Amino acid sequence: MDDLISRQAVLDLIADYDLSMGQVVKGIHNLPSVIPQPKTGYEPKTGHWIYFTAVNTGEIIWSKCSKCGNEERGCAQRMKYCPECGIKMQEVKK
């Protein structure tokens, strides 16, 4: 019967270098089955800069990453990736 075991439990088991291969196999057989947990939440593949502009001039004063909220001053619109979370930035069509 197929079942699922914890990757970390296997790594912990084989971290003991003194075990023979037979002991490792027996240890894997004795690991408890785990129930996989579904990933929750939506993870965007791309983000965009949210611009905050000066009321009087329209100049972009600072920008905020749509994924992590990282705030950058000045030239953020030229950055292709957020320096904080690493998400790829896409230009938002207006």
Ligand SMILES: [Zn+2]
């Ligand atoms: Zn970010």
